[in-house]
Amino acid sequence: MDFIIAGFADKNATLYRRLGVPLGDPAAFVQLGDQAFGIVRDLEMDRVRQNRPGLQVSCPADHAGPDGLPADRESATAAAVANMVRDRGVRHVSADRTLPLIFAHHLTAAGVTVDYDPDLGVNDRRSKTDQEIEYLSQAQATTESVMRMVCETIADATVDAEGQLLLDGTVLTSERVRSLAAVEFLKLQYTMPHGAIVATAPQVADCHHSGTGPLRTGTPIVVDLFPRCEATRYWGDCTRTVVHGDIDPVVKEMHAAVLEAKSACIAKLLPGVTADQAHHASEAVLLQKGYPSSRGTITDEPSIQHGTGHGIGLDVHEPILLDAGGGEMLAGEVFTVEPGLYGRRCGGIRVEDMVVVTPEGPRNLNELNEGLDWRSV
Incomplete structure (x- = not known):
C-alpha cells in the first residue's frame, strides 16, 4: 500500500515512530511499494538517517521541480512531497487521521488522489x-x-x-x-x-x-x-x-x-x-x-x-x-x-x-x- 504520514513529529506520535526524531519542523514519511522515504529539513537529515537506517532521507529542496518551492517551510514540504509522489508515477495514496490539509491540498493539485485509512497509524501502534x-x-x-x-x-x-x-x-x-x-x-x-x-x-x-x-x-x-x-x-x-x-x-x-x-x-x-x-x-x-x-x-x-x-x-x-x-x-x-x-x-x-x-x-x-x-x- 502506498501511503503518507506528515506533519510535525514532535506533536505527531505516528510520524515520530516512523522518523525516530521529534522534529519541530514539517516533515513526511512516504511509503511507496516496498520503499520508504523521509522528507525532512536539511539540518535534520543526518539525525533521521542515524535513527532510521534504511530510510531514504531527503530534504524538500531535492524535490523542488522546475517551478521551485514556496517560501515557507510547511508549504515547501507539502509541495515537495507532492512532487516526489507524482514524479514516481503514483496517482493514489492513503493517509492517516493526522494528515494536515496542506499536504492533501498539494497532493490533489499534483493529480494524486488521497484516501483516508482509519486504521493507518492506529493498528500498528x-x-x-x-x-x-x-x-x-x-x-x-x-x-x-x-x-x-x-x-x-x-x-x-x-x-x-x-x-x-x-x-x-x-x-x-x-x-x-x-x-x-x-x-x-x-x-x-x-x-x-x-x-x-x-x-x-x-x-x-x-x-x-x-x-x-x-x-x-x-x-x-x-x-x-x-x-x-x-x-x-x-x-x-x-x-x-x-x-x-x-x-x-x-x-x-x-x-x-x-x-x-x-x-x-x-x-x-x-x-x-x-x-x-x-x-x-x-x-x-x-x-x-x-x-x-x-x-x-x-x-x-x-x-x-x-x-x-x-x-x-x-x-x-x-x-x-x-x-x-x-x-x-x-x-x-x-x-x-x-x-x-x-x-x-x-x-x-x-x-x-x-x-x-x-x-x-x-x-x-x-x-x-x-x-x-x-x-x-
Missing part, C-alpha cells in the same frame, strides 16, 4: 514491542515515585482552624501540589505537557476538573499524574486518591467499590476479549452496588461519569478505549484501567493502573499502594 513495554514500565515507575511523594505530602500536612491543609505554614492548594509534582518530574527528565489533576469536592464531581484552591482534611483528593519521559517519549499515567485525617464510611464504601471494579476489568484484559466486555465488567460492579451511570451530567451523589480506560503509548490517550463498543484487544496492547465515582457532596474516588494484555494473563505495571491513607509515619 496498538501492540507494543518488548522495548515499548519497558519504556512504559519505566515511565509508570517514575510516575509512581512522584505519586507517592505527592500523596504523602498531602497526608502528612498540618491543618488550620478552618480544616485547610498547611505545608510549611501556608495553605496547601491544588495548584501548589501540581507545581510540586512538576518540579519533581523535571528533576527526573519528565514533563507534564497536559498538566495534572489534584481535585477535591465539589470540583471533582467534574471528573476532569484539574482542581483549584485549598485542600481540606477529611475529604478525598483525587491525584492523577500523566507525565511524559523526554528521553523515550512514552507516558506514565497513574491515579490515586488520598484522604487526610478521618475517612468517612461513605468514602470507604466508594473506594472499595472502585477497587473491585478495577479488578473486574483487569481480569478481562486478554487477547480476543473485547474492550467492551472489559468495560462492562467494571461498570457492572459499580451499578450492582447502587452507583448510577450519569455520563454527561455532574451529580451531587457519587455516580459513574466515564469509561474504564484507554490505550497508552507515545500518546497518553490512544485507541482503543475500554468503553462501550470497544473492539477485540490484542496481545501486547497496554491500557490504563481507571474506574471512578464522583459527586459534589462527598467528593470523588479514582484508582488507575497501567496493564499489559498478554496471552498468559494481564500484567499490571503498578506496584503502588491503592489505599486512602498515605501517612508516611
Whole structure:
C-alpha cells in the first residue's frame, strides 16, 4: 500500500515512530511499494538517517521541480512531497487521521488522489514491542515515585482552624501540589505537557476538573499524574486518591467499590476479549452496588461519569478505549484501567493502573499502594 504520514513529529506520535526524531519542523514519511522515504529539513537529515537506517532521507529542496518551492517551510514540504509522489508515477495514496490539509491540498493539485485509512497509524501502534513495554514500565515507575511523594505530602500536612491543609505554614492548594509534582518530574527528565489533576469536592464531581484552591482534611483528593519521559517519549499515567485525617464510611464504601471494579476489568484484559466486555465488567460492579451511570451530567451523589480506560503509548490517550463498543484487544496492547465515582457532596474516588494484555494473563505495571491513607509515619 502506498501511503503518507506528515506533519510535525514532535506533536505527531505516528510520524515520530516512523522518523525516530521529534522534529519541530514539517516533515513526511512516504511509503511507496516496498520503499520508504523521509522528507525532512536539511539540518535534520543526518539525525533521521542515524535513527532510521534504511530510510531514504531527503530534504524538500531535492524535490523542488522546475517551478521551485514556496517560501515557507510547511508549504515547501507539502509541495515537495507532492512532487516526489507524482514524479514516481503514483496517482493514489492513503493517509492517516493526522494528515494536515496542506499536504492533501498539494497532493490533489499534483493529480494524486488521497484516501483516508482509519486504521493507518492506529493498528500498528496498538501492540507494543518488548522495548515499548519497558519504556512504559519505566515511565509508570517514575510516575509512581512522584505519586507517592505527592500523596504523602498531602497526608502528612498540618491543618488550620478552618480544616485547610498547611505545608510549611501556608495553605496547601491544588495548584501548589501540581507545581510540586512538576518540579519533581523535571528533576527526573519528565514533563507534564497536559498538566495534572489534584481535585477535591465539589470540583471533582467534574471528573476532569484539574482542581483549584485549598485542600481540606477529611475529604478525598483525587491525584492523577500523566507525565511524559523526554528521553523515550512514552507516558506514565497513574491515579490515586488520598484522604487526610478521618475517612468517612461513605468514602470507604466508594473506594472499595472502585477497587473491585478495577479488578473486574483487569481480569478481562486478554487477547480476543473485547474492550467492551472489559468495560462492562467494571461498570457492572459499580451499578450492582447502587452507583448510577450519569455520563454527561455532574451529580451531587457519587455516580459513574466515564469509561474504564484507554490505550497508552507515545500518546497518553490512544485507541482503543475500554468503553462501550470497544473492539477485540490484542496481545501486547497496554491500557490504563481507571474506574471512578464522583459527586459534589462527598467528593470523588479514582484508582488507575497501567496493564499489559498478554496471552498468559494481564500484567499490571503498578506496584503502588491503592489505599486512602498515605501517612508516611
